[in-house]
Amino acid sequence: xxxxxxxxxxxxxxxxxxxxxxLSHGVFAVLGVYAVVSLAFLIVALTPDPGEAFIAHQxxxxxxxxxxxAKLQAYRxxxxxxxxxxxxxxxxxxxxxxxDWGRSxxxxxxxxxxxxxxxxxxxxxxxxxxxxxxxxxxxxxxxGSLDDQSRSRRGLSVISYVAFGVPSFWLAAMFxxxxxxxxxxxxDILPTDGPFTPQTALFLVPPAIIVAANVFAGQLRxxxxxxxxxxxSDFVRQHQAIGISRWRxxxxxxxxAAVPLLAVSLADLIAILVINIFVIEFVFNIPGIGLLTYQxxxxxxxxxxLGMTMVVALTGIGVNFLQEVANTVLDxxxxxxxxxx
Amino acid sequence: MSDLLSGRWTGSDSxxxxxxxxxxxxxxxxxxxxxxxxSFFVESLPYLDGLRRIDFLFIAALxxxxxYGVIPLLAEPSRAKPVWDYAKGxxxxxxxxxxxxxxxxxxxxxxxxIERSFDLAATHQPPAFxxxxxxxxxxxxxxxxxxxxxxxxxxxxxxxxxxxxxLTLALFGTREALTFATIxxxxxxxxxxxxGVLAGYTGGWMDEVLMRIVDIQQTLPAFVIYLIASFLYGxxxxxxxxxxxxxxxxxxxxxxxxxTVHLRASExxxxxxxxxxxxxxxxxxxxxxxxxxxxxxAVTRQIPxxxxxxxxxxxxxxxxxTTGSWGVTIRTGMNYFPRAWWVSAVPxxxxxxxxxxxxxxxxxxxxxFDPKMSD
Numbered sequence: 001x002x003x004x005x006x007x008x009x010x011x012x013x014x015x016x017x018x019x020x021x022x023l024s025h026g027v028f029a030v031l032g033v034y035a036v037v038s039l040a041f042l043i044v045a046l047t048p049d050p051g052e053a054f055i056a057h058q059x060x061x062x063x064x065x066x067x068x069x070a071k072l073q074a075y076r077x078x079x080x081x082x083x084x085x086x087x088x089x090x091x092x093x094x095x096x097x098x099x100d101w102g103r104s105x106x107x108x109x110x111x112x113x114x115x116x117x118x119x120x121x122x123x124x125x126x127x128x129x130x131x132x133x134x135x136x137x138x139x140x141x142x143x144g145s146l147d148d149q150s151r152s153r154r155g156l157s158v159i160s161y162v163a164f165g166v167p168s169f170w171l172a173a174m175f176x177x178x179x180x181x182x183x184x185x186x187x188d189i190l191p192t193d194g195p196f197t198p199q200t201a202l203f204l205v206p207p208a209i210i211v212a213a214n215v216f217a218g219q220l221r222x223x224x225x226x227x228x229x230x231x232x233s234d235f236v237r238q239h240q241a242i243g244i245s246r247w248r249x250x251x252x253x254x255x256x257a258a259v260p261l262l263a264v265s266l267a268d269l270i271a272i273l274v275i276n277i278f279v280i281e282f283v284f285n286i287p288g289i290g291l292l293t294y295q296x297x298x299x300x301x302x303x304x305x306l307g308m309t310m311v312v313a314l315t316g317i318g319v320n321f322l323q324e325v326a327n328t329v330l331d332x333x334x335x336x337x338x339x340x341x
Numbered sequence: 342m343s344d345l346l347s348g349r350w351t352g353s354d355s356x357x358x359x360x361x362x363x364x365x366x367x368x369x370x371x372x373x374x375x376x377x378x379x380s381f382f383v384e385s386l387p388y389l390d391g392l393r394r395i396d397f398l399f400i401a402a403l404x405x406x407x408x409y410g411v412i413p414l415l416a417e418p419s420r421a422k423p424v425w426d427y428a429k430g431x432x433x434x435x436x437x438x439x440x441x442x443x444x445x446x447x448x449x450x451x452x453x454x455i456e457r458s459f460d461l462a463a464t465h466q467p468p469a470f471x472x473x474x475x476x477x478x479x480x481x482x483x484x485x486x487x488x489x490x491x492x493x494x495x496x497x498x499x500x501x502x503x504x505x506x507x508l509t510l511a512l513f514g515t516r517e518a519l520t521f522a523t524i525x526x527x528x529x530x531x532x533x534x535x536x537g538v539l540a541g542y543t544g545g546w547m548d549e550v551l552m553r554i555v556d557i558q559q560t561l562p563a564f565v566i567y568l569i570a571s572f573l574y575g576x577x578x579x580x581x582x583x584x585x586x587x588x589x590x591x592x593x594x595x596x597x598x599x600x601t602v603h604l605r606a607s608e609x610x611x612x613x614x615x616x617x618x619x620x621x622x623x624x625x626x627x628x629x630x631x632x633x634x635x636x637x638x639a640v641t642r643q644i645p646x647x648x649x650x651x652x653x654x655x656x657x658x659x660x661x662x663t664t665g666s667w668g669v670t671i672r673t674g675m676n677y678f679p680r681a682w683w684v685s686a687v688p689x690x691x692x693x694x695x696x697x698x699x700x701x702x703x704x705x706x707x708x709x710f711d712p713k714m715s716d
Contacts, residue, residue, distance in 0.1 A: 032557040043569065158433065165696035167649055169656045170689050173675050221704070267559040267592055271646060274562045279653045294657065297572045305572055309565055316560025 018328055029321040034093070036313040040306045041092045045085060052076075096310075102303040106296070111307035114292060119311070122277055122288030124196075125208040130273070132208075133215025138261065140216070141223025142250050145231055157224065163217035168210050169279035175206050176283065190286055207280045214272050219261075226257045259331045266323050270316050366408055370401060395578045399520045402527035403449075410637075423709045437701035444695055448519030451512040457665070460504035467492040468499040468507075468683045477680055499683040501673065507687050510670050514688055517666035518695065521582060521651050522644050528586025529593060529643070530636060536590070537597025538628065542605055542620075552598065559591040564650050571659060578661050581654070585647060593639040600635045604628050634710035642703035645696040652692055667692045 052072055059068050076082045083091075095101070101111040137160075144156040180186050190203045230236060230253045239249050281290035289308050296304035377397050380389040392400075414421055428434040462480050467473045472489040475481055481490035492499060498507040540551040567584040574580055604610060604627070613623050654660050655668025667688035674685030 028553045028556075032553070032560070035557060036561070043573065154433070161697045161700050162693070164645065164700060165649075165693040167652055167656075167671075167689065167692060169653055170671060170675075170685070173678070177675070177678050221700075225704075225707075268646075270560060271562045271564070271650075275564050275650055275653055278564070279657060282657050293568065297568060297659075300572070302572075305569060309561075309569060312565055313561050317557065320556055320560060 021328055022325060025321055025324040029317050032317045033314060036310060036317070037093060037096050040310060041089055044302065044306065045088065101307045104296070104301055104304045106299045106301045106304070111303050114304060115289065115307055115311050118287065118289035118292045118308070121286050122281070122290065124201075125204040125286075126211055126273065126277065129208040129211025130215050130269075133212035134219050136212070137216040137219025138223045138254065141220040142227040142253060143246075144220070145224050145227030146246065146250065156220070160217045160220040160224075163213050164221075168214055168276050169283055171210050171213075172207070172280050172283035190284070203284075204286070207284055207286065210280055211273070211276050214276055215269065218268055218272055222261055223257075226260055227253060230257055259327050262323055262326060262330075266319065270319070274312060362408055366405065369404055369408070373401060373404065393578075395520060395524070395582065398524045398579070398582065402523045405527050406523060424706065427705055427709050431705070433701055434705045437698035437705070440694060440698040441702055444515060444698070445519060447512060448515040452516045455509055455512060457509060457513060458505075460500070462504065463496065463500050464502055464504045465677070465681050466496045466500040469494050469497045471683075473680070498687050499681075501684050502677055502681065507684055510665060511667070511687050511691050513665045514667040514670060514691065518648055518651070521585075521666075522647055524582040525586045525589070525647055526640050526644070528582070529590045530640060532587070533590035533593035533639075534597055534629075534632065534636060537594040538601050538624065538632070540594070541598040541601025542624065542628065544602075548598070552595065555591040555594055558588065561588075563589045564654070567654065568659070576659060576661055581651070581660060585650075589643065589647070593636065593643060596635055596639045597632055600632055601628060604631055634706070638703060638706040638710055641699055641706055644699045645703075648692065648696055648699070
């Protein structure tokens with residue numbers, strides 16, 4: 001009876017300390033978001049506004065040099081640039097928080113709408129790619145490290161190294177110049193007007209495959225190392241010795257290795273994905289967030305550049321937070337000692 | 342006893358090579374900076390004349406690399422023996438090791454002996470032992486048979502659309518890649534070591550805050566920061582290395598931190614604390630020397646990603662065009678693909694093998710330096 005009560009107390013303690021851990025991670029995530037937003041403000045506030053130079057140049061070219069000062073005043077008033085920095089900073093923070101991210105200087109569209117449209121294209125090939133790549137990579141890595149035949153193991157590791165080493169922009173360009181023209185039913189360009197059609201989905205298959213190949217290579221390497229570590233441990237050998245099937249052993253290892261696999265691969269996953277999104281959309285001409293950012297940089301369209309960058313950063317922080325939550329759920333030890341992860 | 346506890350007793354091994362090296366580095370870098378300044382603003386000196394800004398950084402980074410990497414290794418070659426022993430029985434690792442050494446030597450030496458030039462009378466020559474339709478190239482240097490132009494050994498890997506030798510381009514690309522990787526590593530290692538040791542040795546809230554900062558920093562890859570920085574300040578190679586060196590130290594710092602936590606809890610550090618060694622002494626003699634293996638491993642594992650990102654940026658025309666890095670050559674070559682396939686194929690293969698070699702070597706180093714991983 002006493003045992004039961006103390007056990008119950010223990011469970012309550014664990015739950016409370018886990019909630020505390022999650023809260024602390026949540027606070028850090030929110031702080032991180034506002035750090036990025038503040039950084040974005042600093043970039044805008046500390047650098048000369050390209051819009052002002054543009055106005056001055058236009059007026060000077062048309063021989064209206066005397067009107068420059070008045071026009072600039074009006075321009076600044078319209079954008080609240082005549083207010084003190086502190087007021088502008090507070091406004092900026094409030095605007096970002098209530099999802100008023102300004103308008104594109106080039107097209108006049110709200111940045112948030114552009115972000116939404118861009119994300120709908122980007123996510124529709126990145127999500128399948130990441131899913132297939134992660135599952136495939138972890139499966140291949142674990143089963144590869146379970147195999148004792150060194151030839152298949154070595155073959156697998158060579159494949160993963162090469163898959164990581166081939167630059168994805170070259171794969172994409174190769175596909176478009178050498179393979180796509182040979183396939184009669186493959187659409188020449190991405191149909192961007194109107195809703196998603198089977199043609200759109202078909203066009204996004206090669207980008208998804210390239211993303212999947214890159215993620216696959218990265219995950220395979222981690223899973224192989226982790227798998228090798230765990231497959232030598234006593235519990236796996238015992239399970240194998242009493243004849244438990246290969247799949248079940250893999251499942252047990254996956255269950256234990258999930259936390260380190262999640263933890264170690266996330267930062268690299270973000271780096272791999274960001275670079276892939278940019279080059280794939282550049283080569284395939286997909287109007288996702290990568291291409292929109294690229295065009296905004298060429299157009300010197302500051303609000304769009306900032307908005308897109310903040311989306312990347314916020315996604316990263318959000319995924320990071322989700323990872324911490326997953327860790328807390330998956331690893332019973334986290335939170336036991338009051339929050340030390 | 343009071344002497345022991347007060348921390349005045351610092352041990353007899355404090356005057357080893359590590360103590361002298363910072364002085365060498367400071368004297369060397371300061372005198373180099375003075376020479377560079379003199380050559381730039383007063384009177385141009387031989388050798389320093391005509392160097393780009395990035396070359397000065399490259400020389401400084403090589404100097405650091407020599408003082409902290411090459412000289413200790415030459416003084417104590419036995420430190421490299423476990424790596425060599427590991428590589429000997431494994432063809433892939435051995436090949437990677439040799440390729441990486443070859444990459445470094447080629448990048449250092451090759452640009453000193455070859456000239457960059459173009460020859461409009463020899464455009465689009467195919468590589469040796471291959472042929473293309475003779476209508477494609479305006480002046481075939483080799484023999485023409487059955488309407489096909491064959492390559493010559495004058496340009497063993499062919500030429501580009503304006504008659505640049507592809508082999509020369511690839512060798513200069515090696516120099517560019519080496520420059521980029523060396524400078525970024527020279528910026529990244531000190532920052533990562535400082536942050537990692539500070540977090541790992543201090544522990545507590547300092548550790549927590551620094552690692553959270555690393556978390557947040559890693560959500561914004563250097564690639565994105567470079568995009569914004571180039572938007573604000575214009576593209577330059579200087580900006581490229583600065584951004585990558587100053588913003589991609591997160592993962593290395595985390596590894597250094599974990600290793601420091603391990604070392605701090607070890608018995609020899611406790612023993613040093615008990616006999617009254619001060620924190621600087623412990624860091625200098627017991628922590629930092631033992632971190633070198635994991636730092637080398639972490640940096641080697643970081644380089645593949647750096648090279649790929651640099652190539653991608655060049656491919657997207659977001660770096661300076663004149664550099665002749667592999668990415669730039671790939672981009673110009675793809676304009677004539679598939680007819681002049683060799684122009685893009687050569688740098689792609691060079692880039693791919695280099696990335697694979699660094700990845701394999703990084704994994705091998707981890708096996709050697711981290712006994713937990715070895716099988």
